[in-house]
Amino acid sequence: MRTTDLAGEGLRLTPFRGVRYVPEQVTSLSAVTSPPYDVVVRPDGLHHLECADPHNIVRLILPQAATPAARHRQAADTLARWLADGVLAADPEPALYVYEQRGEGAVQRGVIGALALPDAADGVVLPHEDVMAEIVEDRADLMRATASNLEPLLLTYEGDGTTQAVLDRVVRRTPLLATTTEDGYAHKLWSVTSTAEQTEITTGLARRQALIADGHHRWATYQRLREEHPGAGPWSYGLVLLVDTLRHPLQVRAIHRLLHGVPVAEAAAALHGFCRVRTLDAALPEALDALAAATAEGNAFLLAGDGRFRLVDRPDAGLLARTVRQDRPAAWRRLDATVLHSALIDEVWRVPDGPDHIGYIHDTDAAVRKAEQDGSTAVLLHPVREDVVRDLARQGVTMPRKSTSFGPKPATGLVLRTLTAG
Numbered sequence: 291m292r293t294t295d296l297a298g299e300g301l302r303l304t305p306f307r308g309v310r311y312v313p314e315q316v317t318s319l320s321a322v323t324s325p326p327y328d329v330v331v332r333p334d335g336l337h338h339l340e341c342a343d344p345h346n347i348v349r350l351i352l353p354q355a356a357t358p359a360a361r362h363r364q365a366a367d368t369l370a371r372w373l374a375d376g377v378l379a380a381d382p383e384p385a386l387y388v389y390e391q392r393g394e395g396a397v398q399r400g401v402i403g404a405l406a407l408p409d410a411a412d413g414v415v416l417p418h419e420d421v422m423a424e425i426v427e428d429r430a431d432l433m434r435a436t437a438s439n440l441e442p443l444l445l446t447y448e449g450d451g452t453t454q455a456v457l458d459r460v461v462r463r464t465p466l467l468a469t470t471t472e473d474g475y476a477h478k479l480w481s482v483t484s485t486a487e488q489t490e491i492t493t494g495l496a497r498r499q500a501l502i503a504d505g506h507h508r509w510a511t512y513q514r515l516r517e518e519h520p521g522a523g524p525w526s527y528g529l530v531l532l533v534d535t536l537r538h539p540l541q542v543r544a545i546h547r548l549l550h551g552v553p554v555a556e557a558a559a560a561l562h563g564f565c566r567v568r569t570l571d572a573a574l575p576e577a578l579d580a581l582a583a584a585t586a587e588g589n590a591f592l593l594a595g596d597g598r599f600r601l602v603d604r605p606d607a608g609l610l611a612r613t614v615r616q617d618r619p620a621a622w623r624r625l626d627a628t629v630l631h632s633a634l635i636d637e638v639w640r641v642p643d644g645p646d647h648i649g650y651i652h653d654t655d656a657a658v659r660k661a662e663q664d665g666s667t668a669v670l671l672h673p674v675r676e677d678v679v680r681d682l683a684r685q686g687v688t689m690p691r692k693s694t695s696f697g698p699k700p701a702t703g704l705v706l707r708t709l710t711a712g
Contacts (some may be wrong), residue, residue, distance in 0.1 A: 300491040300497040303403035305384035308705040315377045317343045319469035323703040327351040329652050330393040333610040345377050347703030350442050362435035369436050380711040385481040388460045391698050393475035399457055400533035402442055407516050414598035418639055418683040419506045429511040437709045439529035441702040442604035443505030449534040453494030469558040477701050503696035531700050543695040544671035546657040549641055554595040557667040562636055589629045595661030615636045626671050637711035651690045
């Protein structure tokens with residue numbers, strides 16, 4: 291089903307009064323932004339962001355305190371204080387926001403707004419990954435405490451050019467803000483307050499279907515909070531960034547696993563008889579090339595954590611038949627994440643899939659460094675193709691959680707949505 295095939299209304303994006311940093315109150319806009327909450331590599335990345343500026347957004351999205359309740363209360367108090375002190379302020383009128391990122395030779399342009407939350411059965415927004423209940427609970431508690439959407443979800447859709455034409459026109463104007471983050475990406479934000487242009491944008495989204503590229507846990511949180519607050523109201527909407535993937539195709543990267551407390555030698559030895567394991571005399575770039583070549587033939591993974599890389603491939607057919615669910619499409623059964631969790635993590639290594647035992651790290655170098663620091667095992671994966679992701683999502687089949695990382699991801703902290711600002 292293509293995105294133009296929806297019979298209903300499709301995506302319904304509405305303007306909102308964005309809450310933004312007042313530039314005169316902070317060191318710089320780049321010093322108060324952050325990657326999305328689940329991309330921040332703790333504790334080093336968290337400490338680095340907290341030290342960049344005392345008002346860095348990470349103090350809201352990842353507050354630090356002794357208990358979950360204290361963390362969420364701290365975030366709410368911090369947000370209230372920053373609003374009262376004029377560090378953050380709401381824009382004077384509702385707007386849709388055009389957001390552009392430039393980096394690594396690519397340009398990504400989309401529109402940020404408050405999306406009317408559809409019912410899951412409507413097929414308007416397609417998730418493609420499972421979620422972890424404890425993370426949804428944490429994000430829900432944070433949203434309740436702050437009564438805010440602190441960072442936009444990233445959704446992709448296939449447009450007909452109508453919305454994109456408006457965005458291309460808007461970016462010829464002077465932006466509301468412009469900054470370059472330390473990863474080298476340049477960010478610009480424009481405000482669209484004209485009713486006529488807002489209508490053009492929303493008309494181009496009618497009957498469109500979106501894929502969740504980043505933010506499955508926050509999407510599940512939006513849905514939970516909407517159920518808690520039935521009827522029309524601010525909880526019936528969620529903050530999103532919509533990008534036309536026909537115009538701006540996203541990059542798809544893997545999310546790697548960190549097996550806490552499991553030494554690499556132990557993990558490799560346990561695979562004897564179940565997979566082929568080869569030690570590579572190679573640096574990380576060459577090891578990743580070997581992984582890519584191996585995944586072209588079947589399931590493959592890299593183990594890291596002791597200064598070397600071990601290529602794991604050719605999982606035993608009997609092991610797969612015994613551990614991988616057979617009531618799912620063949621494309622799902624062949625996913626590296628499916629095989630990793632069903633066959634290796636659950637059956638061979640018997641590592642519980644919880645935050646105390648498994649970490650999820652987006653950055654490859656960071657995953658390797660963390661494993662080496664902790665004496666643990668990093669399991670590096672090769673990215674899934676976007677067409678596989680989209681095809682499974684349209685079949686209503688979700689991939690194992692944390693299977694993909696679409697990007698570039700929007701910077702957190704450029705525009706917030708508080709449910710009291712309107």
